[in-house]
Amino acid sequence: MNVTTNAADLVSVSVAGRVANPAFSGLPAEPYRLTAEGKAFLWPTFGGIVYNVSVGDSAFGWSGDCVHPSVSIAHPDANKNRGLNVFACVGNKATITSGAAKGTTGTVTGKSGRFSDQVIIHFDKGTRAKIAVDDQVMVAAEGVGMTLPDHPGIAIKSLSPRLFDLLPKKAEGEVLKIGVVATVPPHMVGAGAGLTSEGGSLHMQSTDRAELAKHGLDKLRLGDVVAIADTDSRYNHGYLRGAMSIGIVGQTDGPRAGYGPGLTVVMTAPEGQLGAYDAPTNIADLLELRP
Structure with missing residues (x-):
């Protein structure tokens, strides 16, 4: 849409x-x-x-x-x-x-x-x-300063207009829902919390592999679009009940605690204005980056 x-x-x-x-x-x-x-x-x-x-x-x-x-x-x-x-x-x-x-x-x-x-x-x-x-x-x-006039509660971060247009999405009332591969629960948010959301990444913790599998996160691919529950990234990344952010998997996991795949946050909203639905969404397909 x-x-x-x-x-x-x-x-x-x-x-x-x-x-x-x-x-x-x-x-x-x-x-x-x-x-x-x-x-x-x-x-x-x-x-x-x-x-x-x-x-x-x-x-x-x-x-x-x-x-x-x-x-x-x-x-x-x-x-x-x-x-x-x-x-x-x-x-x-x-x-x-x-x-x-x-x-x-x-x-x-x-x-x-x-x-x-x-x-x-x-x-x-x-x-x-x-x-x-x-x-x-x-x-x-190009992208810094982008706003959604019909969804003023949603902040856009590090997202080009071209990619925004390609993302699968649907509006249900005042809520804009984005197609995602999976949702990261707030207790799995790791390194990057508390830091600015204008650059860098917000990591997903991945040392508990059983918990990864429980939430369908153990098969993530670089470029996958994911939701991050109860996370407000308008200014600094932090926990906020009812908030949601949308991220793109930009880095692989690693063996350190708190450093799982790194996510580049591209959208965020504090009070339920942003939602998600299941859709196999990877930017390698949207941007035609595969060989």
């Missing part, structure tokens, strides 16, 4: 970053991290060019910790990186502007990092083979 937006009034602006290199902090504990059971591990983590993980693949089972599919970018200047992370929206077009893959386009599929460190961009595997770390990527950022 068509839902009225103010898309015609939105500003489309360039933001840019470089293909990020995976990094570890200088703390003495690095590069080792601890599993939920207290065992040290060393696996690939977020950042870099990931050649064999793509949107549409499973969010579970990889020997990695919160891995980003395809390519991650960041700006070396912290303030400019914040601008990149705030303004880039899922579904935006990204163009490589330097290196062997110059001129090739991709699509923003998520954001990550405790403090909005990186933007995740899908490029096909052939393009990934040509990209180098530090190649420049420019995003035609």
Whole structure:
């Protein structure tokens, strides 16, 4: 169904970053991290060019910790990186502007990092083979400031008008319902709670595999659209009874407590204005990102 937006009034602006290199902090504990059971591990983590993980693949089972599919970018200047992370929206077009893959386009599929460190961009595997770390990527950022005049209680976050139009949805009275793969209950919300919702990700806890299966979350794929119950993300992510957020699975799970698949929140409402219904929705299909 068509839902009225103010898309015609939105500003489309360039933001840019470089293909990020995976990094570890200088703390003495690095590069080792601890599993939920207290065992040290060393696996690939977020950042870099990931050649064999793509949107549409499973969010579970990889020997990695919160891995980003395809390519991650960041700006070396912290303030400019914040601008990149705030303004880039899922579904935006990204163009490589330097290196062997110059001129090739991709699509923003998520954001990550405790403090909005990186933007995740899908490029096909052939393009990934040509990209180098530090190649420049420019995003035609559009979506920040989008509103729904007929549903003023719903806040839009990090969502391009193009992807919003493609999402399955239906209105039941004043409630706008979005088609989702599953619903994350509030007790499974993990890392990211309490932080800003303008960038970064909100993680789903996944160390209790039985609880995952109980809620139909154990088969999630990167790019799946999910609901997050009793979660208000208008400003900071937090618990609020009756609220709901809609997120897109942007990162894989990992062995650390509190860090399951990372979700990029794209819609939120505090008082029942936003709902969900069962529908097999993945942005790899909506945005035609599969080979």
